[in-house]
Amino acid sequence: MYHYSDFDEAFVRTRVDQFRDQVARRIDGSLTEDEFKPLRLMNGLYLQLHAYMLRVAIPYGTLNSRQMRQLALIAARWDKGYGHFTTRQNIQFNWPKLADVPDILDALADVDMHAIQTSGNTIRNVTADHFAGAAADEIADPRPFAELLRQWSTDHPEFQFLPRKFKIAITGAAADRAVIAAHDIGLQVIERDGALGFRVLVGGGLGRTPMIGKVVHDFLPQSDLLPYIEAIVSVWNLLGRRDNKYKARIKITVHEHGIDEIARLAEQRFSEIRPGFSGVDQQVLRDIEAQFAAPDFETKPMDCFHAAYDADPVFRSWVDINVSAHKRDDHAIVSISLKKPGATPGDATAAQMDVMAALAEGFGHDELRISHEQNVILPHVARADLPAIHAALKDADLASANIGLISDIIACPGMDYCALATARSIPVAQEIATRFEELKLEHEVGPLKIKISGCINACGHHHVGHIGILGLDRAGVENYQITLGGDGTEDAVIGTRAGPGFAYDEIVPAIERLIQAYLGLREDASETFLQTYRRTGIAPFKAALYPEKENARAA
Amino acid sequence: MSREYTPKVITANHLMLGDAIWLTEDDTWSRDIARAELLTDEAHADMRMLFAKGQPQIAVGPYLAEAEQGALGPVPVHLREVFRTRGPSNRDHGKQVDGAI
């Protein structure tokens, strides 16, 4: 895992000192809010509906136990005892007081963390596959590249006033767990003739105008990564629409100019700046890579794992659902669900964070990951230790066996916290999860991704949910639009709007009708919701959603 | 003749705590919307906004929000404003437990 160099440390500390001074000057009146706002946003501090909110970056979703414990400490000491993990692999604290924020940032710096560039029109936290370095299907660990990008983009002088925010995601596997096609730049590590390189997508994004990224380079040699990304951002920095913030993202630039023209301009800019990259970046990369070396895995006897698996159905179900294949057969990747039915998706209490930190330390080579699906991952555990891990998770109320199932819902903060929201999303997620828990249908339904956003900005990724829910405000009343058939994987698809929206108290019954329709339509239990949808098309699902219309037509 | 003015209150976030506050008739800020001044005249509302904007050490981002006269004082109209008077619905935090002091 990466540890701050003296340079990183000094940079982050200086930033904290500057911000401490800026906060003091805001409080004593020497800075106006107009002057202060861009400064606080540069340090991840938002003002939301009920309080300030501090968004802390978890670069490429990777944490060690010390960092997780520090997040717990911050939650307990300066917040209300919990934190909210987001779809951007960040953690948000919902209740910090202005005067405490410099101390919180210092506490983060103590463990190599910061909130820099988690807001504003800059290059944001680079996100990555949460199974990176552990997945059985991986070509290379993408995190060293992500860390290189973090270092390059942090305070990059050319990119502090971009037309809009800019998000990069990277995966090292063919199975895309990082939704790279929905990012401004998506990178997939690939191998060609024994050499590593990248497939580069550009112009993806959700929000008001959802787009799937297009391939701008099908094999970018590894050593060209920084100059090529810099070329793309630089081309967009000039072309991007600063006149209209809804048209400022690179997806619109790509759409307006065409991918071929963007590729041509990027090549041109690349050839200008490439000579400036003397190879220092590749040396830095090698140093970073050394810090991401795989842990020393231990072989342990598996008897107690097999015994527990055979004897305990609760453990067995958790293993079958929450545990994924590791690159070593005797190891596993554990997904800890932060989606207990009825709980707030992505929230963890300070005590739960401490438990997860202890598990990482005791059983997981000190590594934790935050997934964009708002769960926590132990990427490297011996299968032999799974019974002990499961027991500890049960005690901490973290043992829900529902990863990838109907109650594993992504939900953005929505109207309960977010100043931009048009409707609530958290209670909708809570009610759907609780309802299917009551119906005992979750396992019958199988793999299903429901994703909920509280406004058009789509932080809840609703466009790529198999079922997407978008909360809107229709004449002062919450109204929920459903999209169907979205997919955030390597076969990324934007979902199709099903029809008119539903009122708050109609949305859970509407989802229930969709699920009942699916259960009736599927060929057998192995056909997933998405597969059925793709086979039948939207019509039968629409009929289930809007039975009155069907009846009217039949009459 | 001017159009009929939809009644409003002036609200903002508190500089130090970040929570919702409302401007009262006696030039103070309250955490209880019921104590807010209900503005029924556009020219007067503009004047009060000028006052609110001159209080940067207390009030961040003041704006006019629609409100109605309720039994105890002004009540919010828009859903978003309703949330600001009480706090999130998923946890007992914010004004619903801290009180609207």
Ligand code: SF4
């Ligand atoms: S989707 Fe909208 S409501 Fe939800 S977190 Fe993003 S901006 Fe806020």
